[in-house]
Amino acid sequence: MRILVTNDDGIHSEGLDFLIDELKKIADVTVIAPDRERSATGHSLTFFKPVRLVKIDDKNGGEMFACSGTPTDCVFIGILNHMKTRPDLVISGINRGGNMGDDITYSGTVSAAVEGLIQGVPSFAISVAEYDADVRYDYAAFFARMLAQAILENGLPENTLLNVNVPNLAPEEIKGWMITKQGHSVYGQHVEKRTDPRGVEYYWLSGDTPRGKIEEGTDFAAVKNGYVSITPLQLDLTNHDIIEELKKWHINGL
Ligand code: MN
Secondary structure (H helix, E strand, O other), X not given: OEEEEEOOOOOOOHHHHHHHHHHOOOOEEEEEEEOOOOOOOOOOOOOOOOOOEEXXXXXXXXXXXXXXXXXXXXXXXXXXXXXXXXXXXEEEEEXXXXXXXXXXXXXHHHHHHHHHHHOOOOEEEEEEOOOOOOOOOHHHHHHHHHHXXXXXXXXXXXXXXXXXXXXXXXXXXXXXXXXXXXXXXEOOEEEXXXXXXXXXXXXXXXXXXXXEOOOOOEHHHHHHOOEEEEEEEOOOOOOHHHHHHHHOOOOOOO
């Protein structure tokens, strides 16, 4: 089994280390991860400058490459060029901080798994739902290995990727796992306007760690209650319910 691993926290992140160590028990692992933090870069591809891969030392003797591009670039390059045989699975993570609710469109972690799906490879993203305090990756890494095996046995339906969020708890405190739906985020976003030493204004984008509405059956509710959340995602963003209503509109008399 061959697994392509990436993330958006960068190749030196702790969550990536934990994930690789577990996956090496069951697979040949190729790591292509951004050479720096690329959180919140969404599904961006680098089209207007070169992207480079630099081989770096892997303490376990595996293939590991630092990529100058985005998480999506990593998957794009890995599948379409770098890997001699297509991977059986793409795994993105383990992210520091949850990727739940509306927040997933910002997520480089989830977007890398989306790219795996677009390239026709079963894919999942995995995150630990804690950013500010000490983050423990041990159970998430173990769960990723178990889920990888389950996907290889069962396959994933076409047009489906999985978004996994793990509570920041000790393994014995995790209550189990749940299949969930995407919930809704509550943002505390802000922008600060500042002035640089040359007197030129600039902006600093910021925000509190997004919280979620705790609604039954959602990713946020599962994690809050101590369960691993597995949300099946698809690429279709269409609001199907509103199509007939919108067809009745008159737009400038057209
Ligand atoms: Mn991240």
